[in-house]
Amino acid sequence: MEPSNALRKMQEVQFALVELQLYLDVNPGDQRAVHQYNCLSKELIALKAEYETKCGPLMQYGFSSSPSRWVWNATPWPWEIEY
Template identity: 70%
Template structure:
């Protein structure tokens, strides 16, 4: 997946999770939404792992599992990514 597409997909899934979380705050018994939240959470973890393996850490301060901690300087800055 192209770098911009991978990052965009991460952002889309994160946005969906935020929206679902807000919905579930008001509708905690909606099992369909709970299931979708769990599925998207797993998908996000997989997307992050794949992205970090290919491009380096997404977060700083030791929150990423990338073996190459200092690869961040090799990736484009957010304003350099063309979607």
């Protein structure tokens, strides 16, 4: 998957997770929404892992590991990728 497509997909999933979180704050007993939230959360984790494997780390301060060498300055920053 192209870096720009991967970032776009992550943004879409993150948006859906924010919306579901807001919904669940008001409707905590909706098991269907909880299931959907958990599924999207797992999808986001997988998308981030795939992106970081192919394109480099997304987050700093220990949230993303670095391969055997430091790669933060070797790949385009997320905001440098054209959509």
